[in-house]
Amino acid sequence: MMTTFSDWDILRNLLLAARWTLLLSLVAFVGGTLVTLPLLFLRLLQRRWLTRVIRGYTALFQGTPLLMQLFLAFFGVGLFGIDVAPWTAASLALTFYTSAFLVDIWYGSIRALPKGQWEASRCLGLTFGQTLWRVIAPQAIRIGIAPTVGFAVQVIKGTALASIIGFIELTKAGTILNNVTYQPFKVFGLVALGYFLMCYPLSRYSQYLEKKFNAAHHH
Amino acid sequence: MTGQLNFPALWPYWPELLSGLWVTIQLTVLATTGGVAIGIAGAALRSGKPGWMSRLWGIYVELIRNTPFVVQLFFIVFGLPALGLKLTAGEAALLAMLINLGAYSTEIIRAGIQVTPKGQWEAGRVLGLTRSQTFLRVVLPPALQRIYPALVSQCIIVMLGSSVVSQVSYEELTFAANLIQSRTFLSFEVYLVTTLIYLALSIVMRHLLLAIGRKWFGVQPS
Numbered sequence: 001m002m003t004t005f006s007d008w009d010i011l012r013n014l015l016l017a018a019r020w021t022l023l024l025s026l027v028a029f030v031g032g033t034l035v036t037l038p039l040l041f042l043r044l045l046q047r048r049w050l051t052r053v054i055r056g057y058t059a060l061f062q063g064t065p066l067l068m069q070l071f072l073a074f075f076g077v078g079l080f081g082i083d084v085a086p087w088t089a090a091s092l093a094l095t096f097y098t099s100a101f102l103v104d105i106w107y108g109s110i111r112a113l114p115k116g117q118w119e120a121s122r123c124l125g126l127t128f129g130q131t132l133w134r135v136i137a138p139q140a141i142r143i144g145i146a147p148t149v150g151f152a153v154q155v156i157k158g159t160a161l162a163s164i165i166g167f168i169e170l171t172k173a174g175t176i177l178n179n180v181t182y183q184p185f186k187v188f189g190l191v192a193l194g195y196f197l198m199c200y201p202l203s204r205y206s207q208y209l210e211k212k213f214n215a216a217h218h219h
Numbered sequence: 220m221t222g223q224l225n226f227p228a229l230w231p232y233w234p235e236l237l238s239g240l241w242v243t244i245q246l247t248v249l250a251t252t253g254g255v256a257i258g259i260a261g262a263a264l265r266s267g268k269p270g271w272m273s274r275l276w277g278i279y280v281e282l283i284r285n286t287p288f289v290v291q292l293f294f295i296v297f298g299l300p301a302l303g304l305k306l307t308a309g310e311a312a313l314l315a316m317l318i319n320l321g322a323y324s325t326e327i328i329r330a331g332i333q334v335t336p337k338g339q340w341e342a343g344r345v346l347g348l349t350r351s352q353t354f355l356r357v358v359l360p361p362a363l364q365r366i367y368p369a370l371v372s373q374c375i376i377v378m379l380g381s382s383v384v385s386q387v388s389y390e391e392l393t394f395a396a397n398l399i400q401s402r403t404f405l406s407f408e409v410y411l412v413t414t415l416i417y418l419a420l421s422i423v424m425r426h427l428l429l430a431i432g433r434k435w436f437g438v439q440p441s
Binding site for chain 2: 067069071072158189195196200
């Protein structure tokens, strides 16, 4: 049997697969945020051993290839006798990967604020939680948003590696289509274009936010 | 736990891991030196007079920074032979890494150059240096010192990213791990050991590069 793929077939299949890239990115980012928030809170307690553990956690995920993390999630969960779908393994690995970077970015944003902010709030009788929520967070978010949006680009690009453990998203769809059409230029050109359309607006937005913040900061 | 972890069974395979590690190191050294050189040239171009060359380079930088490395690799590995250009897996892997780091380091080095006061350019010209002499001897060294830590981080990201080139059958560390995995079925054990090797490599690389920066390039310890 011989099937021919028209340009429209290629494009349609890539677009359908791109939905999974977007969904996986979203899951990784939301999951990453949920893991980051408690870690950030623990980091702010300034206990020496907690700081050390969290630093080790970030060093581990930042100092090893994402591909290895995906393999470990894929085969590691399997050790417990649970049959893992590539989707589950990819979501899990990307969630931890994302959190390891977000905790650094967000802690850095909080640390960038003058120490007097904490002291003043405590003097005014605010609790640790109140200080964090009402004084620190609103300011830290303004500092942290540009690098956070910039990091979202890394997450989207990172999801491409999920193709290697068999999750069918944009890159995997590209390799499958390339195998049947033998048109690598067209197929991978379109795949690259797909990522570019997702990432470039975020990159630009991140740069815009950074400029805006810097301008506000200097005046 | 259904299965028992069995690390000792991996022991006979250490030569494979070692030779894979060696290939990864060689690939990293070539890609980082070449990639940073491309970045310096690119940053010079981007910081010079605006023109179509500079704009074209800007497009290259944005294209690379906003697409995944694995897609760039596939584009080179599958696309170039379609144009009649035959590359070995190693050449294709190195080319992809050079193109990737070239774009990132252009932006990093350019950021260092941008904050250089304009007076430095003018001073160089007044002293009778040519434009390229001023760039190489006056503007570039302090710019590199300033962004050195960011450049080191990017080189480590490229080293870690090199694990992806196993997908085009280049026999580096991850390829060795895949091979051992297919022979022993000790998947988790093999990948855990390999992950730790990468971790050690990234730690050593960071300390080594920062030490080199302090000793030879006068980078201030942060």
